[in-house]
Amino acid sequence: MEKSLVEMKAQLSSSQKRIIKVLKHTQYEISAQELYAELRHHNQNLGLATVYRILKALTLKGLARVRTSTNGESLYSLVEEDRHYLTCLHCGASIPLADCPICNLETTLRQSKLFTIYYHTLEFFGLCSSCQQQLNTGL
Amino acid sequence: MEKSLVEMKAQLSSSQKRIIKVLKHTQYEISAQELYAELRHHNQNLGLATVYRILKALTLKGLARVRTSTNGESLYSLVEEDRHYLTCLHCGASIPLADCPICNLETTLRQSKLFTIYYHTLEFFGLCSSCQQQLNTGL
């Protein structure tokens, strides 16, 4: 029998819970290094390597989500909150999309049972309006 | 006036065209290092650094797409072919989805003009059927 997310959360270590708490309080997403700094800032010290280890574990459990930013670092967020973006190829900004355009589809896929879906990511790449202007006028 | 993709392609250097050709012949996606090896294999030598430079340029132009695999390397593919996946959190396999479930939505978004969309990515994360079995029985 597959474990429910609730069961999985019960087995989390206290450090893992602390990291989840930070993720919860982060507006969008956060890098491992920022998370490490955030913990120190609250005097909840944890080694950088441990932060990486925990983030990897949470990701493997399907509790956290990773996405690679345009500058190459991994950004983490909680799966329980949807995260979708419009990412500008020019300035690298990621503008969050308010709604999830494909959650219905996910429900349908879930029922197929061929693949157990924990979460998904959706990202549009292109040019944000200010970069569009800059490229059209400047060049 | 924004440049069309056709105009952009006309400006590509011969090395860039060679790399695009390899991408075209690659079934799904390919890493920079694999692409480098592939070129050498066809006696079309090109330095690894140059391969990285070209892939970055193509990505910035919106001609190529990058995705980070579960083991951390960047995988490239041509934007002109849709790429969507079911990715297993346990074994890391990425199973391509045949159809694009959101292309209609993309058309709608395109018309808003607030953000110029070149391409998008969609990825579902979870457990593939064999890992589901393995985890259910083995553990």
Add this chain to the structure above:
DNA sequence: GTTATTGCAAACAATTTGCACCCAC
């Protein structure tokens, strides 16, 4: 001739790992 492209090696930065230590149960 001026500009863009390239190769090579060195540099970089994010992430991972080895290992000894420590804590909880």
Add this chain to the structure above:
DNA sequence: GTGGGTGCAAATTGTTTGCAATAAC
């Protein structure tokens, strides 16, 4: 006392960069 969780420093790896040489126009 056994097993997992941790810190630290060293190692690893994918990627980027400086610079001199070369090719393109």
